[in-house]
Amino acid sequence: MSGQKPVTPSPDGLAASVKAAKTRGLPPVHLWNPPFCGDLDIRIAKNGTWSYLGSPINRFELVRLFSSILKKEDGKYFLVTPVEKVGITVEDAPFVAVDFDAAGEGDAQNLTFITQVGDTAVAGPDHPIRIVIDPETDEPSPYVLVRANLEARIDRKSFYRLIDIAVHRDEWFGVWSGGQFFPLIRSDDLPD
Numbered sequence: 001m002s003g004q005k006p007v008t009p010s011p012d013g014l015a016a017s018v019k020a021a022k023t024r025g026l027p028p029v030h031l032w033n034p035p036f037c038g039d040l041d042i043r044i045a046k047n048g049t050w051s052y053l054g055s056p057i058n059r060f061e062l063v064r065l066f067s068s069i070l071k072k073e074d075g076k077y078f079l080v081t082p083v084e085k086v087g088i089t090v091e092d093a094p095f096v097a098v099d100f101d102a103a104g105e106g107d108a109q110n111l112t113f114i115t116q117v118g119d120t121a122v123a124g125p126d127h128p129i130r131i132v133i134d135p136e137t138d139e140p141s142p143y144v145l146v147r148a149n150l151e152a153r154i155d156r157k158s159f160y161r162l163i164d165i166a167v168h169r170d171e172w173f174g175v176w177s178g179g180q181f182f183p184l185i186r187s188d189d190l191p192d
Contacts, residue, residue: 029071029080030148039087048096048116067117070094072149095152097144111177113144121146124178131184
Protein backbone atom coordinates (compact mmCIF):
# COMPACT_ATOMS: atom_id res chain seq x y z
CA MET A 1 0.00 0.00 0.00
CA SER A 2 3.00 2.34 0.11
CA GLY A 3 2.94 5.07 -2.47
CA GLN A 4 -0.86 5.28 -2.49
CA LYS A 5 -2.51 8.50 -1.41
CA PRO A 6 -5.08 8.19 1.39
CA VAL A 7 -8.66 8.56 0.29
CA THR A 8 -10.26 11.83 1.33
CA PRO A 9 -14.02 11.39 1.55
CA SER A 10 -16.25 13.99 -0.09
CA PRO A 11 -20.02 14.39 -0.24
CA ASP A 12 -19.94 14.34 -4.07
CA GLY A 13 -18.00 11.06 -4.17
CA LEU A 14 -20.30 9.57 -1.56
CA ALA A 15 -23.40 10.62 -3.50
CA ALA A 16 -22.00 9.10 -6.71
CA SER A 17 -21.29 5.81 -4.91
CA VAL A 18 -24.81 5.73 -3.50
CA LYS A 19 -26.42 6.40 -6.87
CA ALA A 20 -24.37 3.59 -8.40
CA ALA A 21 -25.35 1.15 -5.63
CA LYS A 22 -28.94 2.25 -5.06
CA THR A 23 -31.79 -0.19 -5.51
CA ARG A 24 -35.52 0.33 -5.06
CA GLY A 25 -36.30 1.27 -1.49
CA LEU A 26 -33.59 1.69 1.10
CA PRO A 27 -30.13 0.32 0.31
CA PRO A 28 -29.06 -2.72 2.38
CA VAL A 29 -26.59 -0.78 4.57
CA HIS A 30 -26.78 -3.53 7.19
CA LEU A 31 -24.95 -5.79 4.69
CA TRP A 32 -22.22 -3.26 3.90
CA ASN A 33 -19.03 -3.21 5.96
CA PRO A 34 -16.48 -1.27 3.90
CA PRO A 35 -13.28 0.21 5.35
CA PHE A 36 -13.53 3.41 7.38
CA CYS A 37 -12.34 6.34 5.25
CA GLY A 38 -12.39 9.10 7.87
CA ASP A 39 -14.80 11.70 9.12
CA LEU A 40 -16.73 14.19 7.01
CA ASP A 41 -17.78 17.54 8.43
CA ILE A 42 -21.44 16.65 8.02
CA ARG A 43 -23.65 17.43 11.01
CA ILE A 44 -27.29 16.67 11.70
CA ALA A 45 -28.58 19.33 14.09
CA LYS A 46 -31.16 18.64 16.79
CA ASN A 47 -33.82 20.25 14.58
CA GLY A 48 -33.02 17.78 11.74
CA THR A 49 -31.05 20.22 9.55
CA TRP A 50 -28.12 18.64 7.71
CA SER A 51 -25.04 20.78 7.13
CA TYR A 52 -21.67 20.38 5.44
CA LEU A 53 -18.70 22.50 6.56
CA GLY A 54 -21.11 24.58 8.65
CA SER A 55 -23.48 25.42 5.77
CA PRO A 56 -26.97 23.90 5.55
CA ILE A 57 -27.54 21.35 2.80
CA ASN A 58 -30.59 22.88 1.16
CA ARG A 59 -31.18 20.26 -1.53
CA PHE A 60 -33.84 17.92 -0.11
CA GLU A 61 -32.91 15.21 -2.64
CA LEU A 62 -29.31 15.16 -1.39
CA VAL A 63 -30.37 15.02 2.28
CA ARG A 64 -32.83 12.24 1.44
CA LEU A 65 -30.08 10.35 -0.41
CA PHE A 66 -27.63 10.66 2.49
CA SER A 67 -30.31 9.68 5.01
CA SER A 68 -30.87 6.44 3.08
CA ILE A 69 -27.27 5.32 3.73
CA LEU A 70 -27.10 6.32 7.37
CA LYS A 71 -25.93 3.66 9.80
CA LYS A 72 -25.32 3.60 13.56
CA GLU A 73 -22.61 1.37 15.03
CA ASP A 74 -21.39 1.42 18.63
CA GLY A 75 -23.13 4.74 19.29
CA LYS A 76 -21.51 6.46 16.28
CA TYR A 77 -23.10 7.51 13.02
CA PHE A 78 -21.77 6.79 9.54
CA LEU A 79 -22.71 7.25 5.91
CA VAL A 80 -22.01 3.89 4.26
CA THR A 81 -21.77 2.66 0.69
CA PRO A 82 -20.48 -0.71 -0.52
CA VAL A 83 -17.00 0.83 -0.91
CA GLU A 84 -16.62 3.52 1.78
CA LYS A 85 -17.71 4.45 5.29
CA VAL A 86 -17.40 7.97 6.69
CA GLY A 87 -18.22 9.29 10.14
CA ILE A 88 -20.64 12.17 10.68
CA THR A 89 -21.90 14.06 13.74
CA VAL A 90 -25.46 13.76 15.01
CA GLU A 91 -26.43 16.18 17.78
CA ASP A 92 -29.45 14.25 19.07
CA ALA A 93 -31.32 11.82 16.82
CA PRO A 94 -30.71 11.59 13.07
CA PHE A 95 -34.38 12.12 12.22
CA VAL A 96 -37.21 14.34 13.42
CA ALA A 97 -40.78 13.00 13.36
CA VAL A 98 -42.58 16.06 12.03
CA ASP A 99 -46.07 14.58 11.94
CA PHE A 100 -48.10 11.42 12.42
CA ASP A 101 -51.37 9.91 11.28
CA ALA A 102 -53.64 8.03 13.68
CA ALA A 103 -55.90 5.26 12.37
CA GLY A 104 -58.23 3.10 14.43
CA GLU A 105 -59.16 3.41 18.09
CA GLY A 106 -58.12 2.01 21.46
CA ASP A 107 -55.71 -0.91 21.36
CA ALA A 108 -56.39 -1.26 17.60
CA GLN A 109 -54.94 2.21 16.93
CA ASN A 110 -51.91 2.64 14.66
CA LEU A 111 -49.73 5.75 14.72
CA THR A 112 -47.72 6.29 11.54
CA PHE A 113 -44.89 8.77 12.05
CA ILE A 114 -43.40 10.78 9.18
CA THR A 115 -39.84 12.15 9.35
CA GLN A 116 -38.34 15.30 7.87
CA VAL A 117 -36.83 13.17 5.08
CA GLY A 118 -40.05 11.32 4.23
CA ASP A 119 -39.48 8.03 6.08
CA THR A 120 -42.48 6.48 7.79
CA ALA A 121 -42.73 4.13 10.76
CA VAL A 122 -45.79 2.64 12.43
CA ALA A 123 -45.17 2.68 16.18
CA GLY A 124 -45.36 -0.79 17.67
CA PRO A 125 -43.09 -3.59 18.89
CA ASP A 126 -40.63 -3.04 16.00
CA HIS A 127 -40.83 0.76 16.22
CA PRO A 128 -41.19 1.63 19.91
CA ILE A 129 -41.82 5.09 21.32
CA ARG A 130 -39.66 6.07 24.28
CA ILE A 131 -39.48 9.13 26.51
CA VAL A 132 -36.28 10.56 27.98
CA ILE A 133 -36.59 13.13 30.76
CA ASP A 134 -33.94 15.87 30.70
CA PRO A 135 -32.47 15.87 34.23
CA GLU A 136 -31.77 19.61 34.11
CA THR A 137 -35.09 20.89 32.75
CA ASP A 138 -37.38 17.97 33.66
CA GLU A 139 -38.73 18.24 30.10
CA PRO A 140 -39.67 15.07 28.18
CA SER A 141 -37.95 14.23 24.90
CA PRO A 142 -39.98 11.65 22.95
CA TYR A 143 -38.43 9.37 20.31
CA VAL A 144 -39.66 6.69 17.91
CA LEU A 145 -37.44 4.05 16.31
CA VAL A 146 -37.53 4.51 12.54
CA ARG A 147 -35.17 1.77 11.33
CA ALA A 148 -32.13 -0.27 12.45
CA ASN A 149 -30.93 1.70 15.51
CA LEU A 150 -31.99 5.03 14.01
CA GLU A 151 -34.49 7.09 15.95
CA ALA A 152 -36.53 10.19 15.24
CA ARG A 153 -37.12 12.78 17.93
CA ILE A 154 -40.85 13.51 17.93
CA ASP A 155 -41.30 17.26 17.41
CA ARG A 156 -43.18 19.34 19.96
CA LYS A 157 -46.43 19.79 18.02
CA SER A 158 -46.64 16.04 17.35
CA PHE A 159 -45.93 15.27 21.01
CA TYR A 160 -48.76 17.61 22.05
CA ARG A 161 -51.04 15.80 19.58
CA LEU A 162 -50.01 12.48 21.17
CA ILE A 163 -50.94 13.87 24.59
CA ASP A 164 -54.33 14.92 23.17
CA ILE A 165 -55.15 11.33 22.11
CA ALA A 166 -53.51 9.63 25.10
CA VAL A 167 -55.47 7.44 27.53
CA HIS A 168 -54.98 6.26 31.11
CA ARG A 169 -53.77 2.70 31.72
CA ASP A 170 -52.13 1.19 34.82
CA GLU A 171 -51.21 4.55 36.38
CA TRP A 172 -49.80 5.83 33.08
CA PHE A 173 -51.02 8.29 30.49
CA GLY A 174 -49.99 7.01 27.04
CA VAL A 175 -50.92 5.93 23.53
CA TRP A 176 -51.71 2.67 21.78
CA SER A 177 -50.11 1.73 18.48
CA GLY A 178 -49.41 -1.56 16.77
CA GLY A 179 -51.12 -3.45 19.61
CA GLN A 180 -48.74 -2.01 22.22
CA PHE A 181 -49.28 0.63 24.90
CA PHE A 182 -46.58 3.31 25.11
CA PRO A 183 -46.50 5.23 28.39
CA LEU A 184 -45.82 8.93 27.99
CA ILE A 185 -46.19 10.30 31.53
CA ARG A 186 -47.19 8.93 34.93
CA SER A 187 -50.80 9.82 35.70
CA ASP A 188 -49.67 11.26 39.08
CA ASP A 189 -47.38 13.70 37.25
CA LEU A 190 -50.14 15.25 35.15
CA PRO A 191 -50.94 18.85 36.06
CA ASP A 192 -54.32 19.39 37.70
